[in-house]
Amino acid sequence: xxxxxxxxxxxxxxxxxxxxxxxxxxxxxxxxxxxxxxxxxxxxxxxxxxxxxxxxxxxxxxxxxxxxxxxxxxxxxxxxxxxxxxxxxxxxxxxxxxxxxxxxxxxxxxxxxxxxxxxxxxxxxxxxxxxxxxxxxxxxxxxxxxxxxxxxxxxxxxxxxxxxxxxxxxxxxxxxxxxxxxxxxxxxxxxxxxxxxxxxxxxxxxxxxxxxxxxxxxxxxxxxxxxxxxxxxxxxxxxxxxxxxxxxxxxxxxxxxxxxxxxxxxxxxxxxxxxxxxxxxxxxxxxxxxxxxxxxxxxxxxxxxxxxxxxxxxxxxxxxxxxxxxxxxxxxxxxxxxxxxxxxxxxxxxxxxxxxxxxxxxxxxxxxxxxxxxxxxxxxxxxxxxxxxxxxxxxxxxxxxxxxxxxxxxxxxxxxxxxxxxxxxxxxxxxxxxxxxxxxxxxxxxxxxxxxxxxxxxxxxxxxxxxxxxxxxxxxxxxxxxxxxxxxxxxxxxxxxxxxxxxxxxxxxx
Amino acid sequence: xxxxxxxxxxxxxxxxxxxxxxxxxxxxxxxxxxxxxxxxxxxxxxxxxxxxxxxxxxxxxxxxxxxxxxxxxxxxxxxxxxxxxxxxxxxxxxxxxxxxxxxxxxxxxxxxxxxxxxxxxxxxxxxxxxxxxxxxxxxxxxxxxxxxxxxxxxxxxxxxxxxxxxxxxxxxxxxxxxxxxxxxxxxxxxxxxxxxxxxxxxxxxxxxxxxxxxxxxxxxxxxxxxxxxxxxxxxxxxxxxxxxxxxxxxxxxxxxxxxxxxxxxxxxxxxxxxxxxxxxxxxxxxxxxxxxxxxxxxxxxxxxxxxxxxxxxxxxxxxxxxxxxxxxxxxxxxxxxxxxxxxxxxxxxxxxxxxxxxxxxxxxxxxxxxxxxxxxxxxxxxxxxxxxxxxxx
Numbered sequence: 001x002x003x004x005x006x007x008x009x010x011x012x013x014x015x016x017x018x019x020x021x022x023x024x025x026x027x028x029x030x031x032x033x034x035x036x037x038x039x040x041x042x043x044x045x046x047x048x049x050x051x052x053x054x055x056x057x058x059x060x061x062x063x064x065x066x067x068x069x070x071x072x073x074x075x076x077x078x079x080x081x082x083x084x085x086x087x088x089x090x091x092x093x094x095x096x097x098x099x100x101x102x103x104x105x106x107x108x109x110x111x112x113x114x115x116x117x118x119x120x121x122x123x124x125x126x127x128x129x130x131x132x133x134x135x136x137x138x139x140x141x142x143x144x145x146x147x148x149x150x151x152x153x154x155x156x157x158x159x160x161x162x163x164x165x166x167x168x169x170x171x172x173x174x175x176x177x178x179x180x181x182x183x184x185x186x187x188x189x190x191x192x193x194x195x196x197x198x199x200x201x202x203x204x205x206x207x208x209x210x211x212x213x214x215x216x217x218x219x220x221x222x223x224x225x226x227x228x229x230x231x232x233x234x235x236x237x238x239x240x241x242x243x244x245x246x247x248x249x250x251x252x253x254x255x256x257x258x259x260x261x262x263x264x265x266x267x268x269x270x271x272x273x274x275x276x277x278x279x280x281x282x283x284x285x286x287x288x289x290x291x292x293x294x295x296x297x298x299x300x301x302x303x304x305x306x307x308x309x310x311x312x313x314x315x316x317x318x319x320x321x322x323x324x325x326x327x328x329x330x331x332x333x334x335x336x337x338x339x340x341x342x343x344x345x346x347x348x349x350x351x352x353x354x355x356x357x358x359x360x361x362x363x364x365x366x367x368x369x370x371x372x373x374x375x376x377x378x379x380x381x382x383x384x385x386x387x388x389x390x391x392x393x394x395x396x397x398x399x400x401x402x403x404x405x406x407x408x409x410x411x412x413x414x415x416x417x418x419x420x421x422x423x424x425x426x427x428x429x430x431x432x433x434x435x436x437x438x439x440x441x442x443x444x445x446x447x448x449x450x451x452x453x454x455x456x457x458x459x460x461x462x463x464x465x466x467x468x469x470x471x472x473x474x475x476x477x478x479x480x481x482x483x484x485x486x487x488x489x490x491x492x493x494x495x496x497x498x499x500x501x502x503x504x505x506x507x508x509x510x
Numbered sequence: 511x512x513x514x515x516x517x518x519x520x521x522x523x524x525x526x527x528x529x530x531x532x533x534x535x536x537x538x539x540x541x542x543x544x545x546x547x548x549x550x551x552x553x554x555x556x557x558x559x560x561x562x563x564x565x566x567x568x569x570x571x572x573x574x575x576x577x578x579x580x581x582x583x584x585x586x587x588x589x590x591x592x593x594x595x596x597x598x599x600x601x602x603x604x605x606x607x608x609x610x611x612x613x614x615x616x617x618x619x620x621x622x623x624x625x626x627x628x629x630x631x632x633x634x635x636x637x638x639x640x641x642x643x644x645x646x647x648x649x650x651x652x653x654x655x656x657x658x659x660x661x662x663x664x665x666x667x668x669x670x671x672x673x674x675x676x677x678x679x680x681x682x683x684x685x686x687x688x689x690x691x692x693x694x695x696x697x698x699x700x701x702x703x704x705x706x707x708x709x710x711x712x713x714x715x716x717x718x719x720x721x722x723x724x725x726x727x728x729x730x731x732x733x734x735x736x737x738x739x740x741x742x743x744x745x746x747x748x749x750x751x752x753x754x755x756x757x758x759x760x761x762x763x764x765x766x767x768x769x770x771x772x773x774x775x776x777x778x779x780x781x782x783x784x785x786x787x788x789x790x791x792x793x794x795x796x797x798x799x800x801x802x803x804x805x806x807x808x809x810x811x812x813x814x815x816x817x818x819x820x821x822x823x824x825x826x827x828x829x830x831x832x833x834x835x836x837x838x839x840x841x842x843x844x845x846x847x848x849x850x851x852x853x854x855x856x857x858x859x860x861x862x863x864x865x866x867x868x869x870x871x872x873x874x875x876x877x878x879x880x881x882x883x884x885x886x887x888x889x890x891x892x893x894x895x896x897x898x899x900x901x902x903x
Contacts, residue, residue, distance in 0.1 A: 312761060333764030344762060353756040360748070364763040373745045 004063070005030040005198050006051065006167055011060035013046055020046040021057070022222040028167075033189060033199040035209040035230070037242050038219035039440030041410065044202045045087075047219070048169050051200075052084045053077035064167075083160030084169040089152050091144045097151075098123045098140035101159050130161055134191060149298065150181045157188065168192065169200045174208055178297050179468055179501040186212045204440065206238045218242055243441050254456060256476040259288030262339075262428045262460035263309070268318035270304045270484075278304045280484040281318070286460040286477075288428065291451065293463040293475035293492075295500050301484035302464045303345055306433045309462070310342040311335045312350075323428055336365065341422035345433040345464075351418045352406050359387035359402035362421050394420035395446075412443040419447060423454060430454055433464045448474060468504075472497050482506045515875055522872030528817035531868055535815060535861035536829060542861075543854050552844055564839030565832050576720040582839075584721045588710055588793050589835040590827055592617070594730040595785035596809035597816065597823040598737050603655075603669075603778035604818060605741060606771060607754035612658060612673025613782045614806025615680040620650040620783035621790025622684040622700075622797060626692065629703025629791055639707040643787050644729070651783015652776045654680075659775030663768035669775070677802055685800030693799070700797040709792035726788035730824075733781060737820040750774045782806070804852070808834065811859035830855055 004027035013021040021043045028034045036044040049055050051062060053071030061068050064080045071077045074084075091100050102123045111117040124140040131138050136154045144152060153173065160168050170189070174182045189199055189212055201213060209216050209230055216233070218225040218241045225241055240246055263286040270279035279301040286292040296302050307313040309320055311332040320328045327335050344350040352361045363383050366372050371382040387402035396416045398404035406414060415435070422430060432451060436444040451474060455461050465471050471478060472492070479489040480503035487503045488495075521530040544554035562568045566583030573579075596613050603610035624646040628639050658676065661667040688700045705712065711723040741747040752760045753770045761767050789805060790797055812830050816822035837851035 310762070312758075331764070331766065332761060333766075336764055342762070349756070350758050350762050353752055353759050355755050356752070364752075364759075367748060368745050376745045377743055378745060378748060 004028055005065060006200075007063040007066075008047070008051065009061050009063065011047065011050065011057045011062075013043075013050060013055060013057050019222050021050075023060075024219070024222070024224045025060075026217050026224065026227070028198060028200065030198050031193060031196050032214040033193055033201060033212055035201045035203060035213035035216040036219060037203065037206065037209060037216050037238060039204060039242060039442070040412070040438060041221075041440075042219040042242075043222040044219055045171055048084065048171065048200065048202055051077065052082060052169060078163055078165070081164060081166040082169070083163060083165030083167070085153065085156040085160065085171060085173060087171045087175065089156055091152060091155060093145040094143060096141050096143055097138050097147070097155050097158075098127050100144055100155055101127055101140075101162050105163060127158060127162065131158060134158075134161065134188065134195075136188060149176045150178075150184070153177070153185070154188075165197075167198045167200070169202070171202045172204075173201070174203070174205060176298060176466075178504050179497065180505060182208070204242070206235050206242075209238065210235060220244055239441065253452060253474075256291075256455070257289045258476075259458055261285045262288050262323060263462065264319075264321040265305075265309065266319040266321070268305065268308060268320065269316045270301070270308050270313060271316045272304070277316070278484050279308065282481075282484070282486045283318075284479055284486065284489055286429065286462055288458045288460050289455055290476050291455050291461040291463055291474050292477045292479065293465060293471040294479050294481050295465070295468060295471045295504060296481035297504050298466050300481050300504075302466075302481055303433060304484075305481075306342065306344070306431050306462070306464055309335075309431060310340065310344075336425070336427075339428040340431070341365070341425045341427045341429070342431045343418055343422050343433060343435055345437065347411065347414050347418060348407075352414060354405075354407035356406060357402065358391075358396070358398050358404045358406055358409070358417060359383045361406050362387045362390050362402075362417060365421060365425055390417070390420045390424065393424075396420065412439050415439060415443065415447070419450060423450060426457075427459065429460045429462065431462045431464070434466060435463070436465075436467065436470060468497060468500060471500070480504055519872040519875040522869050523876050527869055527872075528819065528822070528865070531865040532815050532817060532822070532826065532862065534868060535858060535865070538861045539854060539858045542857050543850075546850075546853070547846070550846060552846055557840060557844055557846065560840040560843045561832055561836035563843075564836030567832070570839070576718065578719045580716060581719050581721050584723060586831060586835050587727055588722050588724040590831045591724045591726040591730050592785045592789035592793055593805055593809060593812060593827040593831055593834075594824055595726075595733060595781055595788055596805050597812035597827055598730075598733055598820055599651075599778045599780075599782035599785060600809045600813040601816075601818055601820060601823060602737060602740075602750075602781060603774055604813060605747075605754050606750045606774035607757065608659075608662070608669050608771065608775060608778070610655070610658070610673060610775070610778050610782070611670050611807075611810070612654070612677050613778075613785070613809055614802035614804075615673065615677035616651045616654045616779045616782035617786030617789055617803055617806055618684055618797070619654055619680045620647040620786035622687070623650045624707070624787045624791055625700065625703050625797060626687075629707040630692070630701065631707070632704055634704075634706055636706040639704070640709060640725070643707050643709060643791050644784065647783035647787035648780045649783070651786060652780035655779020655782070656772055656776040658779070659772040662775070663771050681800055681802050684797065688797060688799040694796070697796070698799075700799065702795050703791055707791055708795055709788055710795075724788075724792055726784075726792050729784065730788070733784065734820045734824055737781075741820070746773065785809075808855055811855055811862065814859060814865075815862040817865065830858065833858075 006028040009025050011021050011024045024047060036047065038044045046055065050057050053074040053076050056072065063069065069080060092103065098120060106118040107122050109117045109119050127140040136158055138151055138154050138158065144155065173185060177185060186208065193199060203209060213230045215227060216230050216238065217227045218238065220242065228238065266283050268279055268282045269277055272278045282305060284292065294302055294305065304313060308315050311330065315328055319326060322335065322338050322340060325338055327338055348354050360383065363372055363386060367378065371379055373379055384402050390396065391398065391401065394416050397413050398409055419435065435447050451461060451463065463474060475492040477489065478492050478495055478500060480487045480500055482504060483506065540558070547554045547557050559568060563570045564582065565586040566579045569579050596617065599613050600610055624643045627646060628634065628642050654676065658669050658672050661672045662669050692700045694701045709726045711725065714721050714723050741751060749765045749770050752763065752765055753767055757767055789803055808830055812823055812826045815829065816826035833851045833854045837848045840846065841848040
């Protein structure tokens with residue numbers, strides 16, 4: 001018998017234009033929590049997708065319990081007791097929890113000897129028992145669409161347990177959770193380990209690895225850099241290995257210097273298409289030189305606040321005042337000219353036109369003004385010059401310079417382009433929504449520095465982030481949003497991370 | 511075999527990739543059509559030659575009195591003119607992400623209005639009548655387009671649904687008026703319009719040949735240049751493209767999306783209106799009641815074959831016109847049903863729409879080739895040459 005329950009030997013996987021995994025060999029012992037650490041695009045998810053049968057490796061072999069296996073699909077992998085919780089949950093929303101869990105392996109019976117029949121009652125009972133045994137309390141008859149993200153994740157874990165998985169892969173499981181929910185999840189993972197399961201954790205958050213993992217493999221640019229015992233490595237060591245250079249964890253933050261109010265939001269209410277109030281009676285003020293951060297769990301109305309200020313959704317009631325001018329009913333362009341720029345959450349759906357070139361995307365705020373166009377005729381030279389200048393200033397890496405099609409650039413460089421375009425407007429208010437989502441440590445460092453620079457220039461910054469650490473590190477003032485209501489607004493110094501986390505869960509009296 | 515794959519792949523990933531996609535689509539269509547013709551027991555070479563003969567590209571064996579190769583060529587151009595305009599109409603809406611399937615209806619309404627208002631007025635001189643016909647085409651088509659755009663942004667009615675419905679309304683409404691007021695009792699079509707209003711000069715003697723001269727062709731080429739200029743050079747064109755590719759981002763950038771949709775649909779309809787007058791007051795000179803011109807749908811294949819390029823669509827329209835216009839002669843000389851032309855156009859559309867897939871395959875082949883080359887002799891890649899062969903087939 002091999003020492004390892006899972007062994008991947010000399011795995012190489014190529015995609016057009018990129019080698020996702022280059023001769024990677026790892027071995028995972030039974031009953032350990034094995035972390036895969038790496039920046040975005042380091043090849044963690046690809047490696048695990050091969051273990052879960054979603055891709056086949058170009059070279060190399062996979063051994064389970066010492067035997068060579070070839071997976072053509074995830075069904076093959078599941079047959080070897082491998083389960084995976086994907087970053088984006090794979091659940092059928094209108095189905096109940098139990099229906100989702102048994103989907104594909106339904107407890108079948110024959111009614112009257114012939115009629116195939118799914119015994120959903122039996123499934124409900126089984127799932128109830130299973131969820132109690134592992135401390136993953138769920139109500140099997142709730143519909144997925146009615147339950148919060150953390151419960152959905154439990155359902156995914158139960159799905160693996162129900163299928164008898166012994167080897168469990170978690171892909172960035174904490175990205176969508178609050179601090180309290182993260183604590184709970186890590187506890188669950190610990191319980192699973194005690195139960196003899198083997199856990200593989202894909203993450204780029206070192207703090208979590210320190211708390212839960214036994215060993216940690218570090219990947220960089222598709223290559224295996226090192227495998228470390230977590231207990232013997234410091235956070236700084238791991239971070240440096242992951243990025244490949246010295247990393248700074250904190251930003252030098254000068255004392256804030258508040259100026260006049262730039263943005264005043266008064267009793268803002270926003271309704272979604274079902275007339276449901278997603279933002280309820282929210283009021284706050286952001287001054288020049290202030291970073292006002294809105295903390296909250298995803299889907300509590302943050303994006304709607306940002307969109308309402310930027311003019312992408314209509315305010316049902318309330319007032320938005322920018323630089324002393326009521327912009328509540330103004331069109332988007334008018335608001336931008338009054339002094340607003342906006343880094344939206346979704347880079348490709350909102351922030352850019354992915355099939356256009358970099359130079360066209362960089363000019364989206366300017367193309368209709370001189371020198372970019374004269375009397376309705378575009379001046380392509382001006383586009384190019386402006387793009388060259390921004391590529392230089394913001395270190396945007398692009399294969400064909402200004403003519404690069406935006407879609408072909410990496411997420412980090414797309415974000416640099418958006419941030420550059422918006423900062424370059426030198427407006428009095430900049431809205432950042434999830435500015436570092438999906439970026440690696442190096443790029444995050446850079447964007448944080450730029451946010452602070454803009455604050456020190458005197459701009460008012462509205463920062464909306466799901467990363468509590470980001471909020472705590474950058475904010476001068478924090479507002480916590482829960483179900484569309486601003487539960488508390490206070491100076492950042494007066495609130496601890498735990499307190500903010502509790503407000504995020506809707507606890508009013510901390 | 512392998513060499514040829516790389517030859518094609520290099521072209522499909524290069525600067526003129528779109529052009530090569532069209533060329534390959536045409537070649538594949540010819541191969542497929544040949545197989546069909548062989549099954550029917552006809553010689554494909556003769557068939558394709560007769561398509562070209564029917565359009566004046568090749569000389570026929572004999573000609574009737576007062577006609578010749580030039581006559582056929584000008585007839586071909588007479589058919590080509592409205593097709594170029596119709597495909598430009600499609601492209602203009604398509605750049606804004608709108609699928610204008612109502613070109614047929616817009617053509618019919620514009621053609622009908624111009625026929626009734628100008629085509630039956632015998633008092634007008636040609637120098638007033640012809641520009642007036644064009645103007646009516648622009649306005650009527652444009653307004654129909656604007657209506658579709660309005661329905662889209664005001665009531666969120668998808669343009670495909672509204673244009674199909676409007677097509678029917680126009681078809682039956684004009685049919686009603688033609689049958690009741692303007693019908694020619696002999697042909698059961700609408701009465702022909704005056705030569706003063708018609709955009710094609712007929713019975714022009716060139717040498718001893720009686721020819722038709724399509725004046726609209728100049729306008730079609732002019733419009734192609736204008737549309738090309740609009741999308742390459744103007745702020746409006748940039749905004750239309752932005753809206754077509756990402757509506758949400760356009761809104762975010764401050765583009766007034768609803769206005770842009772109205773404008774591009776209006777422009778598309780206006781060009782379709784020009785196509786309509788070039789068709790009904792040029793090519794046919796009469797309107798068959800309650801029938802939509804199939805040209806409105808052919809324009810979609812033309813636009814696709816031309817990869818959405820306004821200039822490219824002139825050439826793509828020529829290819830489709832060869833089949834459509836040449837089918838008469840082909841049918842009479844070979845005895846194959848005329849409908850084969852529509853079949854070939856359909857096959858062409860099918861292959862042209864595989865363009866992205868072709869480019870994807872080519873990209874992958876190039877990738878593998880460069881990898882194998884870079885691996886060199888130090889590492890042999892087992893089994894990969896075979897698998898490459900299999901994939902690129």
